[in-house]
Amino acid sequence: MADTGFEVRLEVVAKAGASARKVAARVASSALRQPGDSTRQVISQPGWESAAALERCLSAWEARVRVLSAQAQQVGDNLGFTTRNYAEAEAKALAIIAQVRAQLDGPVA
């Protein structure tokens, strides 16, 4: 049977997730700013096969970078959900323990 034990430091995982979300924003923003005016000017030059190919490249890479941003965002979101889920599980476990203790320590008849 596989070892299902685990350890987790919630604040570190939460921070790692936040960082991934920041990366996602940075990558998305790069696709809006880059590559820039010179590339657009090259693309607008008629008659060059390479200018037309560069336009196809730009289109493909803008789409790809959006996917990469979404992947980083998903990593960040998942780490966030994970942190919350672990925290909730911990809180539930604590509540159960407290309940059991209360029952055990309940008022003596």
Place this chain on the structure above:
Amino acid sequence: MARWHEMAGFQQLSSARPALWASASAEWSGWAGELGQAAAAVNEETRGPIAANAWTGLAAAAAADRIAAAADALEAAEAELGAISDVLQGMAEALTVARDTLAEATALAARSGIRIGPDGTVSAVPVVRLPSAALTGQLAAAQSQDADQVRQLITTAVRQATQADQKAAAELDLLARHAGTASFLAAYNTDVDDASRTELEMITGSIPKGPPGLVSRWWSGLPVAEQKRLMLAAPATLAALPGIPASVQAGLRGTTGVDRVKLVQYALDNWNNTTDDVDTDNCTNFVSDALAAAGMRQQGAFPLGRTNSRDDWYKGPAPFETNRIARHLARADRSYSWADAADLHTFLTSNNSKQVPYSQAQPGDIMFFQRPGQGIYHSVVVTAVVDGLVYYTQHTPGQVDADWSLRQTLDSDRGIDSRVIVVQPAQPMPVPTPKPW
């Protein structure tokens, strides 16, 4: 039909701005850098803490795989965008050469009273009737000859631009199709390699292969700075091209007794040739073979067996065969300096070759890779230098005209501190013969 294409090319070339392509190249390089930084951030701030046991267990392992894949995909994108930048830079270089060729045509036309139409057609301005019919005839004949040269130069310029345009288009389309590449290694080993090779092919392809007279006129019409750039970018092509001045070709070969052109040519011809491989990693065997092909004199003697003296550099005569014993013999008959990068560096720098800063690298130099704590671990041949950036050719794995600065950037973004040492090879001084007792 061919004429229509050429003339359309003339109009485009007349208005082309190579600097714009160079600037676009810089933009893609900048974009690549941003994605590289994003990958580094994922590695350092997300992957690293989780790998350092902040979270363990089955779910943590699955998450770690997912995070690693996201970082890998960003690194792959960085590599691919760097490859696009290389292609655009090659286009800028080739267009510069084509524009210079066109400028030479225009200058010759102006000197000779020849008109170049907006579509590139060449026509002579009628010669003023001179008092002597013979003189008028001579002048008209000279003008006709110049008009032919102007046409040849224009055709050459358009061809230079067209070949670069087609190569760049093919490579950019490939890089567009590979936009989904999610593995850094796949991106680096295929697309980055292809792109830097294409960049160099575009530059080499911009050199006219016409009759010597045309080549000579083309060369002499280039600005000196452009001549120097081409000598660094395409030495082997220029050295073999009739019409390039003999003094230029001699300069390309160098004065150290080791023929730089032969060294580069050997590397370009044999980067993927495995027939003489004797080790799993044959990088330095390959570099030594290139040095030998360039005329570097061997020192030390095979009958002594395998030696590691700093003054020995030799390869014995044992023929290589595919069987195990012959392979063993082939390894044993060469000095350590022949096959080991660090030992070759020691031999060269102890025997008249000079270590120089990266900024002084030239085609025909030997470049050694090193990492802190690991020392020298790899050697390659510098086969081109473009705008101060070194392109190298190596064996096992074979790479031709690979872009060092891009490799270094990619390594750096992946936390690898890669450095190089450049050595300009020179004929070793003869080792004095031991005095008899």
